[in-house]
Amino acid sequence: MKKIFQILLLFILLIGFSNNCNAQTISEIISESPLDKSSTIAVSIKDTDSGKTIYEYNEKKLLHPASTLKVFTALPALEALGEKYTFKTIFYTYNNDLYLKLGADPFLTSENLKQCIKEIKAQGYKSFKNIYIDDSIIDNVEWGVGWMWDDGTNSLMQKFSAYNIDNNTINLTITKNSNGITITPSSSYSLPVLNTVKAGNKNDLYTVRHDWISPDIVCVSGTISGNSNIKVPINNMKRYFENRLFNYLDRSNIKIENKTCLNKKVPENAKKVSMSAHFASTTMGNILKSSDNRCAETLAKVAGGVKYNTTGNLADQINLFYDFWNENGVDTSGIIISDASGISRNNLITADFMTNALNKLFNIYGADKMKSILAQPGEGTMAQRMLNHRGSLYLKTGTLSNISGITGYVITENGKTYSVAILIQNFIYPMSQIKIFENQLLETIEKM
16 A cells, blocks of 8 residues: 555656646746747646646736637627527518618628518518618727727728628729729729729739728729739728618619618517528637637627627626626736727736636536637637647637737646646737747647
8 A cells, every 4th residue: 555655656746747847848948038038928827627827927917918818708798698699680660661670790791681681572562661770789889999090901800880791891803904903892882992003923912091081992002913802891881781781672672762771779569571690609610719800899799788788888898808707706906908809909918817717717618618619720810830739729819910829728748738828929020930939838838
């Protein structure tokens, strides 16, 4: 018996020694990196079972989370809505008027809208006096607080509102032919485009809006060697939505006497005639694997409105965040949240909070659930990273100018599951080098 005890003690000591060695390796990787001299690095590693801290460095420093924040806003939002919640776009009729109740559906497309109009036509409706739109599900603030004004033509940072449709972007086709270079929008929506594209030996295009001159005009510049496509965020979402709506009504020969959409809530006795719906739970893949900012912001704002029984707004989506974590015993002291996607430069978070929150999520939802919604190597934003580590890493990345982060779960070679948060900011090196540095840390953690 004594010999068995000695063997067990030796085994425990060896595991402890191995962890200490790998912790020392992490410290060496950090201290030997030029990042540690000119930038800020924060690391926190905790055991998901015991909650024990395995390693920490600058874990209490408030830093920008970038898109890693989505893990900690999306799940509380979906919890508030419930797994079966659906974003609904519903058409009603009342006293020869057509009513449209918007659900801020981030998956709504023009094709969905077209199908709804077809269903209305099939029921024998040929004309309406007025169209009323109820857009009260969320407020009319279409961009996040602390977002950068010059991201207005970044197709990954679209506006979001009750009028979500077509990914909130328009596709521009740039064609080089004998008549020169032409730019054609993907829809009949009148999008003013200033074309300064020139012929060149490669496709190198960029877009910009000069908001101080004319926010509606999109300036397309750069060079083109052959046909190309570029996505541009819709600047006036309400106008675009109404354009699509009237377009399909006209195609279906449904006449509208007053072709001006007025805002009005649906009467209690109105008759539902058509609907498009998508499950809110579907957003998890978009948000946590593909890092969809529009889905993250819409989900959080709608959830805030549902939880507090009001029109969704920024204040309530932030209250939802704090209420969820405080109710689940995770300390949010000092944490500053300004949006749900992590784009805002006003967000401040600590690596310590992140691993505490990850441990709590692991305990609430279980290993299988958390692994299924985070990106493995080969998926989403991890599509080209650490491909030989699939099955060991379940992560959410975050990237902004001079800011990078990664968080989630690492399964070690010994079968342990660790919650991990790595935040790096204020660096002057190429982003590719920062990702290599993160990979080194993850590989070392995997061997702990």
